[in-house]
Amino acid sequence: MDKNRFDMGNIDAAWCPGCGNFTIWDILKEALEELDIAPERLVLVSGIGQAAKMPHYVRAHVFNGLHGRALSPATAVKAANPGLLVIAESGDGDMYGEGGNHFLHTIRRNPDITNIVHNNMVYGLTKGQASPTSETGFTTPVQVDGVTGEPFNPLAVAVAENASFVARAFTGHPEQMKEILKAAMRHRGYALVDIFQPCVSFNRVNTFQWFKKNTYPLEEGHDRGNRLEAFRRAIEKDPYPLGIFYVREGVPSFEEGLPPYERNKLPLYRRDGDGKKLGALIEAKRAN
Amino acid sequence: MKKQGDFSIVLCGEAGQGIQTVEQILTRILKKSGYHIFGTKEYMSRVRGGTNSTLIRVSSAPVAAPVDRIDLLVSLDDKALKHLEKRISSGTVIIGDPAVVRLEGRKGVFYPVPLASMAEEAGGALFGNTIAAGVVAGLFDVTRDDLDDFIGGFFKGMDEAVVEKNRLAAEKGFEAGKELARSGKVFVPVEKSPRAAGDILMSGADAVGIGALAGGCDFLSAYPMSPATAVMVFLAQHAHEFEIVVEQTEDEIAAINMALGAWYAGARAMVSTSGGGFALMEEGVSLAGMHESPLVIHLAQRPGPATGLPTRTEQGDLNLALYAGHGEFPRCIYAPGTLEEAVLVTCRAFNTADRYQVPVFVLTDQYFMDSYYNIPDLPMEGNRAVRHLVKTDRSYRRYAFAEDGVSPRGVPGFGEGLVVADSDEHDEEGHITEDLDLRVRMVDKRLSKAKGLRREALPPLFHGEESCETLFVGWGSTDGIIREALRSLGNKGWSYLHFHQVYPLPSITAAYLKKAGTIVSIEGNATGQFASLLEKETGVPVKERILKYNGLPFTVEELARRIGKVLGEEG
Numbered sequence: 135m136d137k138n139r140f141d142m143g144n145i146d147a148a149w150c151p152g153c154g155n156f157t158i159w160d161i162l163k164e165a166l167e168e169l170d171i172a173p174e175r176l177v178l179v180s181g182i183g184q185a186a187k188m189p190h191y192v193r194a195h196v197f198n199g200l201h202g203r204a205l206s207p208a209t210a211v212k213a214a215n216p217g218l219l220v221i222a223e224s225g226d227g228d229m230y231g232e233g234g235n236h237f238l239h240t241i242r243r244n245p246d247i248t249n250i251v252h253n254n255m256v257y258g259l260t261k262g263q264a265s266p267t268s269e270t271g272f273t274t275p276v277q278v279d280g281v282t283g284e285p286f287n288p289l290a291v292a293v294a295e296n297a298s299f300v301a302r303a304f305t306g307h308p309e310q311m312k313e314i315l316k317a318a319m320r321h322r323g324y325a326l327v328d329i330f331q332p333c334v335s336f337n338r339v340n341t342f343q344w345f346k347k348n349t350y351p352l353e354e355g356h357d358r359g360n361r362l363e364a365f366r367r368a369i370e371k372d373p374y375p376l377g378i379f380y381v382r383e384g385v386p387s388f389e390e391g392l393p394p395y396e397r398n399k400l401p402l403y404r405r406d407g408d409g410k411k412l413g414a415l416i417e418a419k420r421a422n
Numbered sequence: 423m424k425k426q427g428d429f430s431i432v433l434c435g436e437a438g439q440g441i442q443t444v445e446q447i448l449t450r451i452l453k454k455s456g457y458h459i460f461g462t463k464e465y466m467s468r469v470r471g472g473t474n475s476t477l478i479r480v481s482s483a484p485v486a487a488p489v490d491r492i493d494l495l496v497s498l499d500d501k502a503l504k505h506l507e508k509r510i511s512s513g514t515v516i517i518g519d520p521a522v523v524r525l526e527g528r529k530g531v532f533y534p535v536p537l538a539s540m541a542e543e544a545g546g547a548l549f550g551n552t553i554a555a556g557v558v559a560g561l562f563d564v565t566r567d568d569l570d571d572f573i574g575g576f577f578k579g580m581d582e583a584v585v586e587k588n589r590l591a592a593e594k595g596f597e598a599g600k601e602l603a604r605s606g607k608v609f610v611p612v613e614k615s616p617r618a619a620g621d622i623l624m625s626g627a628d629a630v631g632i633g634a635l636a637g638g639c640d641f642l643s644a645y646p647m648s649p650a651t652a653v654m655v656f657l658a659q660h661a662h663e664f665e666i667v668v669e670q671t672e673d674e675i676a677a678i679n680m681a682l683g684a685w686y687a688g689a690r691a692m693v694s695t696s697g698g699g700f701a702l703m704e705e706g707v708s709l710a711g712m713h714e715s716p717l718v719i720h721l722a723q724r725p726g727p728a729t730g731l732p733t734r735t736e737q738g739d740l741n742l743a744l745y746a747g748h749g750e751f752p753r754c755i756y757a758p759g760t761l762e763e764a765v766l767v768t769c770r771a772f773n774t775a776d777r778y779q780v781p782v783f784v785l786t787d788q789y790f791m792d793s794y795y796n797i798p799d800l801p802m803e804g805n806r807a808v809r810h811l812v813k814t815d816r817s818y819r820r821y822a823f824a825e826d827g828v829s830p831r832g833v834p835g836f837g838e839g840l841v842v843a844d845s846d847e848h849d850e851e852g853h854i855t856e857d858l859d860l861r862v863r864m865v866d867k868r869l870s871k872a873k874g875l876r877r878e879a880l881p882p883l884f885h886g887e888e889s890c891e892t893l894f895v896g897w898g899s900t901d902g903i904i905r906e907a908l909r910s911l912g913n914k915g916w917s918y919l920h921f922h923q924v925y926p927l928p929s930i931t932a933a934y935l936k937k938a939g940t941i942v943s944i945e946g947n948a949t950g951q952f953a954s955l956l957e958k959e960t961g962v963p964v965k966e967r968i969l970k971y972n973g974l975p976f977t978v979e980e981l982a983r984r985i986g987k988v989l990g991e992e993g
Contacts, residue, residue, distance in 0.1 A: 195834040196842040207683025214687035239672035394665040403688025422623035
């Protein structure tokens with residue numbers, strides 16, 4: 135790949151050779167470059183895990199926070215300065231497990247952020263336990279008899295919550311992934327991009343070849359505005375469809391409706407309170 | 423026994439009977455008419471039923487503490503007398519509907535007022551509370567015109583017929599009250615004070631909210647929890663006027679992580695919670711420590727552990743605030759004792775947080791949140807936001823080593839630099855490191871901020887004898903109660919030190935303690951958490967502890983008794 139403005143130079147990435155994260159890394163930087171985003175306007179927010187290290191490898195502002203909590207600060211960053219492009223990026227354990235409650239409620243809130251989730255159906259950094267998206271029967275050193283529960287379906291949940299943008303990509307189809315990421319970043323409102331990626335160290339079942347065989351692109355004519363159809367496609371598996379499942383345009387985003395921006399578009403850091411108003415409020419307490 | 427210049431009214435009834443309306447009407451009209459007032463309440467964790475009571479002290483001089491003594495009890499149901507049995511004396515005048523209130527051999531003088539039938543005449547049972555308010559107002563030097571005007575204003579916005587019925591109800595009550603006063607059955611020994619009418623009347627929750635506004639708060643993320651919710655409501659009510667983001671989050675974890683994201687992007691954010699909710703926030707406190715992020719935490723205490731007594735008071739979470747969060751990092755804890763202090767320290771919390779890039783606590787409690795009184799003025803000159811953001815350039819490093827440990831704080835979009843905040847141990851730029859020498863330098867850098875925090879710590883307020891033979895020590899919401907209790911004992915050789923900053927302690931603390939003969943800590947908890955902190959920080963033993971942890975605040979009489987006992991033993 136040609137060097138671009140988001141390259142950090144010599145990075146010793148903490149990922150295993152052959153990890154799907156490398157493809158997402160390259161494609162994300164290309165997508166940002168093609169959208170002509172200034173690094174000074176980009177904030178990458180992440181939690182903890184292998185995927186959550188991504189912000190450290192991209193030239194941008196970084197908020198690397200707590201495990202499972204990326205969506206809350208990402209929402210707040212956008213609310214404090216709507217002029218920034220905000221991406222919340224982490225793995226399936228972080229976003230759907232530890233951060234599951236925030237996932238549900240961030241979709242409802244609909245901040246204008248892009249939520250990228252690296253989904254390899256296993257825990258990597260803690261070395262191979264089941265994740266919320268692990269398939270039933272998947273065995274690990276902890277789930278010795280295999281996962282008994284139903285895998286979490288982020289797309290179906292997002293559609294059920296009437297999310298404003300819902301998509302799935304796969305590192306085996308980088309061009310499609312790039313187009314999806316660009317569409318997600320251009321979209322106004324919350325955008326979920328769940329990305330299938332193989333974990334070469336801890337998932338011997340859902341390998342690159344397995345994903346290749348078990349996925350196919352949504353057909354050209356798929357109606358992205360049809361929620362029922364989107365839900366039907368979101369619960370399809372073996373093979374799993376890839377692409378943009380559902381989009382709602384023109385839905386007001388969380389930050390747009392906040393009181394600070396009713397009359398004034400300035401980010402919060404550029405404001406200074408109005409002492410007179412406070413004085414009047416205190417004086418009004420004399421009439422109490 | 424009646425006390426000259428001070429009259430204590432207790433309103434008692436079920437939740438849902440409208441005690442709060444009576445309380446609001448009475449405190450406002452009495453203050454407006456020129457009386458000093460203090461109000462506080464104790465209530466059960468339920469929306470209907472049970473027994474709740476509100477205390478209103480009406481006084482010739484400023485008051486800011488609850489008393490046990492009841493001069494007038496307005497009983498709205500049949501359970502009130504039992505609930506307040508221990509506090510009813512032979513001097514207590516009891517007013518209530520004879521159909522529901524039975525003295526049953528208890529002390530007190532009962533004057534029946536047929537509240538129910540009067541309410542029916544005014545338009546229905548709904549108006550019983552307005553009648554009760556009218557009765558009490560009638561006992562004081564309040565004019566009928568003032569009452570009419572006030573009721574009109576109070577119910578403004580409601581249906582005109584409802585306003586009229588309330589006015590009629592208030593007048594009916596007022597006449598009954600006047601009759602009690604005229605006949606000499608009830609005598610209120612309180613002079614008006616010309617000043618009080620124009621005073622500011624507000625609650626502890628209002629004061630914390632005003633302090634936050636003064637400190638430039640423009641972002642509040644919170645999950646509702648008694649008794650902290652009042653501050654969230656206050657800021658939400660003023661969100662449009664003051665351009666504030668007020669977000670009710672899915673849980674406290676989201677609340678604190680949002681607040682950190684907000685500060686990171688240049689907002690001045692606060693969370694408001696109580697013990698249980700704060701326990702969920704602890705990892706976020708630790709993140710503030712590692713990110714070196716400013717953060718303001720309003721922690722309104724209530725009795726724990728777990729759900730404890732959800733609507734009652736305690737000073738039991740000092741240790742929680744002191745030690746919350748894994749890892750070692752500096753912090754600052756304020757604990758206001760008066761309304762003025764609440765404005766001061768909440769405003770200051772934002773400035774300290776911004777200046778030192780640390781989590782800063784404002785510790786209050788249910789008693790403080792729900793108490794209100796009148797104050798003459800609220801000078802705001804010193805209470806304003808001081809901002810410490812820098813414009814970044816391309817060489818910007820978020821964690822650049824600095825003399826006092828404080829690296830200049832930039833925000834995304836302000837300048838050309840990149841702002842990298844990391845929860846892992848990091849280098850000066852903010853990127854992950856496992857360079858263990860650098861780790862040590864970073865820990866030292868973060869901890870070195872404690873020096874500045876201590877240097878700027880608010881000194882405690884000293885009252886009484888310079889000799890400090892017997893030094894009473896209090897912190898936070900107990901201040902008004904301790905001062906009145908000590909005053910009531912006269913000059914008995916006491917000294918008193920009130921802390922509105924409890925951590926880090928200002929260096930003068932040790933000097934006071936070392937000079938003292940006996941040190942007595944007064945705290946609303948079971949173990950004397952502040953006494954232990956004083957011992958740990960100064961090496962001076964705090965031998966005596968006057969503690970209370972039944973869910974209620976100290977009262978003046980109770981504290982005077984317990985202090986008197988200590989002084990007696992010492993003397």
